[in-house]
Amino acid sequence: MSTNHAKALLEIDQLSIQFGEKTAVDALSLSLQAGERLALVGESGSGKSVTALAILRLLNAARVQGQIRFAGDNLNAKSERQMQAIRGADISMVFQEPMTALNPVYTIGRQIAESISLHQGVHPRAARPRVIELLEQVGIDDAARRSYAYPHQLSGGQRQRAVIAMALACRPRLLLADEPTTALDVTLRRQIIDLLLDVQKQQANGQNMAILLITHDLGLVRHFAQRVAVMEHGRLVEVAPVEALFTAPQHPYTRKLLASTPRREVRPVAADAPVLLQARGVAVDYPVPGKGLAALVRPATRLRALDGIDLDLRAGETLGIVGESGSGKSTLAAALLGLQRTSAGEIRVFGRPRSDYARRERRALSARIQAVFQDPFSSLSPRQTVEQIVGEGVALHQRHFDADARCQLVLQALAEVGLPADAAGRFPHEFSGGQRQRIAIARALILQPAIVILDEPTSALDVSIQQQILQLLTDLQQRHGFAYVLISHDIAVVRALAHRVLVTCHGRIVEHGEVSAILTAPSHGYTKKLIESV
Structure with missing residues (x-):
């Protein structure tokens, strides 16, 4: 020019x-x-x-x-x-x-x-x-x-x-x-x-x-x-x-x-789909220590990050959770994964309270609930090959597989997310951002989980790669019946992938319902503000 x-x-x-x-x-x-x-x-x-x-x-x-x-x-x-x-x-x-x-x-x-x-x-x-x-x-x-x-x-x-x-x-x-x-x-x-x-x-x-x-x-x-x-x-x-x-x-x-805007291609959830995950009255508090000398004589105050959360997740369903930073989305994800102790309420997984699972059962339970995080580069070990990263869950939870069988499972998982077989011997830094997120998805799906927590899975990706990852997640759900909890601040991503949506503000659910109804005609002022900000 x-x-x-x-x-x-x-x-x-x-x-x-x-x-x-x-x-x-x-x-x-x-x-x-x-x-x-x-x-x-x-x-x-x-x-x-x-x-x-x-x-x-x-x-x-x-x-x-x-x-x-x-x-x-x-x-x-x-x-x-x-x-x-x-x-x-x-x-x-x-x-x-x-x-x-x-x-x-x-x-x-x-x-x-x-x-x-x-x-x-x-x-x-x-x-x-x-x-x-x-x-x-x-x-x-x-x-x-x-x-x-x-x-x-x-x-x-x-x-x-x-x-x-x-x-x-x-x-x-x-x-x-x-x-x-x-x-x-x-x-x-x-x-x-x-x-x-x-x-x-x-x-x-x-x-x-x-x-x-x-x-x-x-x-x-x-x-x-x-x-x-x-x-x-x-x-x-x-x-x-x-x-x-x-x-x-x-x-x-x-x-x-x-043309790379997210497209909605989800199928309806079966009417008789079982409830896999429930939360009732879940609350999470964090200690906030005092400052200066007051911290030595006064007990730490408590900050309520989640307050009275109720939700249900059925097989084959995607539940979207949206809200601003600090609204409690990631804290809720950690609680659902069993990585965050709750202060009140109950989380039921596959019909049983999480607290009722014995230690050995909790290890097996973790294989059935997997997570895909926002930044694949920080969630993938830079010192391990893709084969080691993706196969780590199999080595931990399915020890009856020998090395050759585990390698075959890894290759199958990579093929399912659209990566070539020669990717197995390479390291995370050799891949693009979209390819690294595919590796993270392969690591989660290799154990055939029933529930996958998706914590901002596309926010660090450009628009065309974002569309590819959303299409991949949709295809995997339709193929395997995965249930997703989708945590995102991107309204377009939630509209493309979710069946229902919860809107969180300061640790509380302010609105919930079918995604088309909430995002088309929100009733709460906070939801309206989120949508107007897009």
Whole structure:
């Protein structure tokens, strides 16, 4: 595409990036005007994040060719010291996972003050008013007190806001936002995007801040961006204004992305399907220790994470559980799996109270209730091969199988989730995100469980891979009669896969019923807010 060299703030000209023999970005040319919001979209591995890292010169192990000009200056020609002065001051970046972007041993306030101190020569103490101003600007309540909090003491949404505050500390002219909302629920996602729209209006050296948004969330792109650039296998395949791209996409790959919205293909649950899992009046409390000397003389208070939860799950059914972060979804999943002690109520599994199962029976029970977690990379051991990972449950629960028989079961499970036989000898880091999630599903289904807990199984995946995983889960349910508990903040995923849905807020169920009725005509204000945030 043509670029206007007189006006463009960022110009990328014939950028190519190689890691060994692999080309991650191939002859990319793109421009970004001052004050513009440009979305860079594509599937995992398309080169989006690598391009952002190349702009900041953070790819030490790669061979980079081409030119990247910022405000007319060639960044590739600058020294490392000159780049250090640019990073965080003129060009800032917001990363996908705030817990990896924040230092766990320093307070939020100290980390923001450090950026101001490094680039503006201000003593960290003198930077404190600016730190509080930034935290207030990004919508963190009680900013003065929160500035003394460590990252683990904040929620996911608060941590992402703190990372944005750090990126805005020196009023950059360009903000690179790499999947800034992927791990957040729908209301937080909307809040973060609205926040970026608000802070963009602030003046940076007389110009509005430009934002390069890297994402696979097409709904977010339509709400946020002015222009969209689409990448496939490292190449730029289409650039267009946002409305033009969504209404009349030109490239087949763009049309494929837009058609990758979750589709509903579930079958009705049999009228005589037995109830496999029940919860009645389930409550979970967490101790909250006091602060300072009071913690030595006063007992810890109790925080009620779940309060009076009732649910039923039948064979072949998918029960969706939706709610914001902190609403108790994952705590409920842990309680249903027997990994969280309940404070009140009863959980019945296959007709018996869980508490009635003897220790030996509980081990056998765990084979019949499996889980697939949100992040397959952290839930798969990096030191084990796929064969060891998938076959571990068989080795533990079905010891009568010898090594050859266990290997055959692993190969069958891999084939069922669409992975080739040679995947068995490889390690998790050799696979894409979607392939790793297939491995996690194979690990769960190899034991032929009756119940599978799906805790945000697609939130870290791009739209086309997400659709593939949902189709796989639907096919497996229809083939084997699995019952799913689907925990998700993605309304589209719940609509595509669930039969019934429970809406949780502050540990309580505020609405429940058939998925079509709840998501089409919600009666509770909280449910309406969730759906409006999509």
